Amino acid sequence: MSGKGDTSMASNAGRPKKPRVAVFKFASCDGCQLSLLDCEDELLSVASAIEIAYFPEASSDMREGPYDVSLVEGSITTPHDVERIQFVRQQSAVVVTIGACATAGGIQSLRNWGNHEEFLKCVYASPEYISSLATSTPISAHIPVDFELRGCPINRHQLLEVIIALAAGRKPRIPNHSVCLDCKIRGTVCVEVAQGIPCLGPVTHSGCGAICPDFNRGCYGCFGPVMQANCDGLVDHYQSVGHTSEVLLPLLRNFNAAAPQFAAVSDRLSSADARESEGSQHV
Amino acid sequence: MSEERTIRVEALSRVEGEGGLYVRMAGRVIEDVKLTIYEPPRFFEAFLRGRSLEDVPDITARICGICPVAYQMSAVHALEQALNVRVTADIRRLRRLLYCGEWIESHGLHMHLLQAPDFFGAASGIELAEKFPQEIQRGLQLKKLGNDLLEILGGRAIHPINVAVGGFYRAPRIDDLQLLIPKFEWGLQAAIDATRWVAGFPFPDFSRSYEMVSLLHPDEYPMNEGVVASTAGQRIPVEDYEKEFAEHHVAHSTALHSLRTSNDACYHVGPLARVNLNRDRLSESARKVADEIRFAIPCLNPFKAIIARGLELVHAFEEGLEILKSLKILKPARMSYAYQDGEGCAATEAPRGLIYHRYQVDSKGKVGLAKIVPPTSQNQRQIEEDLREWLPRILTDDDAHTADECERLIRSYDPCISCSTHFLKLTVDRHS
Numbered sequence: 001m002s003g004k005g006d007t008s009m010a011s012n013a014g015r016p017k018k019p020r021v022a023v024f025k026f027a028s029c030d031g032c033q034l035s036l037l038d039c040e041d042e043l044l045s046v047a048s049a050i051e052i053a054y055f056p057e058a059s060s061d062m063r064e065g066p067y068d069v070s071l072v073e074g075s076i077t078t079p080h081d082v083e084r085i086q087f088v089r090q091q092s093a094v095v096v097t098i099g100a101c102a103t104a105g106g107i108q109s110l111r112n113w114g115n116h117e118e119f120l121k122c123v124y125a126s127p128e129y130i131s132s133l134a135t136s137t138p139i140s141a142h143i144p145v146d147f148e149l150r151g152c153p154i155n156r157h158q159l160l161e162v163i164i165a166l167a168a169g170r171k172p173r174i175p176n177h178s179v180c181l182d183c184k185i186r187g188t189v190c191v192e193v194a195q196g197i198p199c200l201g202p203v204t205h206s207g208c209g210a211i212c213p214d215f216n217r218g219c220y221g222c223f224g225p226v227m228q229a230n231c232d233g234l235v236d237h238y239q240s241v242g243h244t245s246e247v248l249l250p251l252l253r254n255f256n257a258a259a260p261q262f263a264a265v266s267d268r269l270s271s272a273d274a275r276e277s278e279g280s281q282h283v
Numbered sequence: 284m285s286e287e288r289t290i291r292v293e294a295l296s297r298v299e300g301e302g303g304l305y306v307r308m309a310g311r312v313i314e315d316v317k318l319t320i321y322e323p324p325r326f327f328e329a330f331l332r333g334r335s336l337e338d339v340p341d342i343t344a345r346i347c348g349i350c351p352v353a354y355q356m357s358a359v360h361a362l363e364q365a366l367n368v369r370v371t372a373d374i375r376r377l378r379r380l381l382y383c384g385e386w387i388e389s390h391g392l393h394m395h396l397l398q399a400p401d402f403f404g405a406a407s408g409i410e411l412a413e414k415f416p417q418e419i420q421r422g423l424q425l426k427k428l429g430n431d432l433l434e435i436l437g438g439r440a441i442h443p444i445n446v447a448v449g450g451f452y453r454a455p456r457i458d459d460l461q462l463l464i465p466k467f468e469w470g471l472q473a474a475i476d477a478t479r480w481v482a483g484f485p486f487p488d489f490s491r492s493y494e495m496v497s498l499l500h501p502d503e504y505p506m507n508e509g510v511v512a513s514t515a516g517q518r519i520p521v522e523d524y525e526k527e528f529a530e531h532h533v534a535h536s537t538a539l540h541s542l543r544t545s546n547d548a549c550y551h552v553g554p555l556a557r558v559n560l561n562r563d564r565l566s567e568s569a570r571k572v573a574d575e576i577r578f579a580i581p582c583l584n585p586f587k588a589i590i591a592r593g594l595e596l597v598h599a600f601e602e603g604l605e606i607l608k609s610l611k612i613l614k615p616a617r618m619s620y621a622y623q624d625g626e627g628c629a630a631t632e633a634p635r636g637l638i639y640h641r642y643q644v645d646s647k648g649k650v651g652l653a654k655i656v657p658p659t660s661q662n663q664r665q666i667e668e669d670l671r672e673w674l675p676r677i678l679t680d681d682d683a684h685t686a687d688e689c690e691r692l693i694r695s696y697d698p699c700i701s702c703s704t705h706f707l708k709l710t711v712d713r714h715s
Contacts (some may be wrong), residue, residue: 011660025301025539026323027325030699030706031347031349031441032348033348034441037392040643043409043423052409058296058407058409059297060296061406062296077324077325088386107345114330122329132323153348153442209439211439211444219462246669250338
């Protein structure tokens with residue numbers, strides 16, 4: 001872990017020095033950092049327990065590093081940001097990435113499968129004004145990351161837990177089971193079993209509270225793949241009961257499209273499609 | 284000899300998303316003002332092509348974490364027009380209720396944590412809480428009630444999951460919503476008090492001649508539908524929006540600039556535009572507060588947008604309460620529809636102003652074309668024009684002070700830079 005000066009969080013435990021916290025934004029919608037301001041009941045007490053040293057969305061008092069904890073939102077999509085994230089790492093004892101953009105590349109990683117030049121032309125009349133990379137990559141592809149908080153958006157209670165844990169010098173307690181288990185815990189009737197709706201709950205990381213099945217729809221994977229997700233097995237099952245790649249591919253290519261487990265199975269589906277269409281041309 | 288001077292604000296604060304400001308001056312003559320928007324482009328309109336139309340409300344929500352409902356509402360209305368679907372009056376009412384939740388959350392945030400600190404030299408809402416602990420706590424609790432409503436009706440506050448083309452994925456549980464009634468009764472009174480509080484702030488004496496644009500509806504305060512109305516007297520059907528307003532790509536911004544097509548002039552969208560064009564359709568309590576604080580229309584002082592947000596906050600609580608008190612079981616929760624080739628457009632009122640979407644869809648339910656015009660790309664040129672007038676009044680030799688004063692004006696628009704990229708740093712360049 002890189003870092004300068006007296007920035008070890010653990011060594012601060014029990015000491016009165018407030019941890020210096022920074023919030024950095026890369027390509028994103030601002031929703032994850034907004035989650036901190038959405039802690040309406042806790043915001044003022046959290047703000048008194050930490051030093052909010054750099055949080056441009058909330059404060060014009062932007063102090064220089066080094067920082068004890070940097071919360072990083074967003075993905076890397078421009079040549080400038082490739083360099084800026086190195087600066088963030090150098091200035092931070094602990095880097096916590098927050099949200100699907102920072103941990104997996106976000107919805108904007110759909111460009112990784114598209115034609116970047118064509119995308120530029122589709123949105124901008126003068127593409128030469130725009131400086132942007134052909135890929136959207138997670139922060140961990142560029143620098144070592146100390147903790148990743150998933151979600152599109154993140155769960156604000158989990159964010160509070162991370163801040164409190166790091167300030168206390170302990171590991172954050174973030175459950176890492178699947179959304180599927182959360183449905184069982186809340187007693188939600190399975191939308192896949194009961195209604196045949198394809199649902200990513202069995203392979204998706206817990207954190208949202210399993211809201212989609214409770215709202216009569218399948219999970220679309222906001223929190224990304226759970227550890228040891230058997231994505232191939234789930235997709236095989238869905239295909240065996242008649243769901244086509246036309247439905248399954250976009251389900252996987254969503255807000256965590258570039259998360260390795262989701263990307264691998266969506267690539268498998270799309271190359272199978274390609275083989276099939278090639279085969280049918282030969283007939 | 285006149286002096287060369289460049290003022291740069293590298294990173295604007297207390298705005299959503301990232302941008303800056305560049306000002307170039309020769310002596311006291313302002314040569315150039317640019318709101319520089321370097322928020323990286325995310326290409327939503329490109330990757331929506333080929334997606335199922337049902338994915339559109341979930342994906343476009345991710346354009347903005349502060350106003351996802353605005354994107355969802357605009358998307359479903361445009362798509363329903365393309366599919367020739369008419370939703371029931373009950374679905375329509377619950378959509379208004381959801382939008383009330385977003386207005387409450389977003390206005391509560393901007394009034395208390397983003398704009399109010401500017402009137403007292405505070406760096407943040409958190410710092411302002413030392414001077415006004417009760418007012419900031421009240422603001423946070425107001426904001427929270429918006430989020431509570433979004434969670435019950437939408438599944439969660441940021442990127443709600445219950446908005447579907449045709450209605451809702453699941454009818455809300457009436458018992459859960461009714462729990463909000465006593466809280467909203469407190470909220471209505473607290474919103475009135477908050478509006479009285481902001482109305483007493485020390486406002487700069489600064490008025491502009493604006494063309495203001497917002498939706499206008501004959502018998503309700505505009506949220507989800509209406510004609511596009513201008514303070515210059517025009518009434519434009521939403522279908523003709525692109526004939527009257529066009530986006531331009533400029534080198535200093537990843538956000539497009541939207542201008543009037545007739546004369547390339549800029550225009551002003553947002554809560555001031557809405558109140559100026561729709562004052563008599565504000566709720567009764569909001570009108571009473573407006574009278575009490577002597578809020579005269581047209582109000583052309585951009586800093587007073589915070590009062591307009593207050594009036595809309597009161598309105599959103601009062602209308603929200605009325606809907607909450609008259610809930611019926613929603614059936615059907617969602618209208619059925621068949622895929623067809625078609626095109627549809629819609630304009631709704633995001634907390635920070637008019638938002639326009641247009642989609643083409645095909646007979647397989649796939650999106651062929653998506654066009655999205657967010658509020659901030661419409662206000663961007665207007666903000667630059669305002670700064671040209673504002674700068675000579677606040678300009679001192681102290682570049683940091685000048686930059687602060689410029690930021691105050693920019694912030695009064697509640698710019699959402701994340702939204703507008705398809706959006707800020709101040710740079711002042713002074714030379715002779």
